[in-house]
Amino acid sequence: MDVKTIITAVLLFTGCFFIVVAAIGVVRFPDFFARMHPAGKGDTLGQALILLSLMVYEGFTLITVKLFIIMVFILVANPTGSHFIAKGAYVAGVKPTKAHEEVDISSSEVAVSSTSKKHCGVDSAS
């Protein structure tokens, strides 16, 4: 057991942990848009760590460069993909369970529209 193997194991384990947690999150979170969060983020860091561990294991060779290219592609493609799934749901009219807020970035005021409070009814009763 040299240092390289240990670093590889730690990174691999951490990456798998994040992916497992993301999977649990997809099951546990209440509505569609909330589920986009673990699906979009957990996988991104998880795959990055797993590929990083393989890069450490491989040392500095051409395969490392290829793994790095794969990592960069997934880092770009994963958020783009989850954005388009979310956009598709938004355009199709999927309603989030909670209020829709209008945020004005210039004045930093957060104004919750009163009509959308109705969506909270089920959650606040429990």
Add this chain to the structure above:
Amino acid sequence: MSFILTFLLMFAFWMLLSGQTQPILLLLGVISSLLVAYWSHDLFIGKADIGQGIVRFLRLIRYIPWLLWQIVLANLHLVYLTLHPKMPIEPTMMTFKTNFNTDMGVFILATSITLTPGTVTVEATRDEFVVHSISKTTAESLVSGEMQARVKEIEGHRV
């Protein structure tokens, strides 16, 4: 100019992927790179200002470490939310106004928002973003606008 640059990039990429140095294979690589460059140089670079593109690329490289750190924070936050027995989440949709000059800026900001703690981009255009956020605090950190300022710096605004 764009043809030569595309050819060089394609050939470098071909070399990376193949790793072969036999003359016949190199010749095949040159031929395929030339074909790809001929067909797609006007899409890949086109009339873009190459000098400005390089400056933006260097600024983007300076932005990446901060983004990676934000990704780690996002995942720790996500692990906390997922494994907490009561799931202290408070999902909200919100819209805010932006003003970007380039599609590249919109793309970088949208991707960054998706990757950073508690927020996912739903709709992104040059003047308006719709963002789904999973708790109040993360929404407020987005409203403070640090990320927007950083992305505009890449684009080359005077902030």
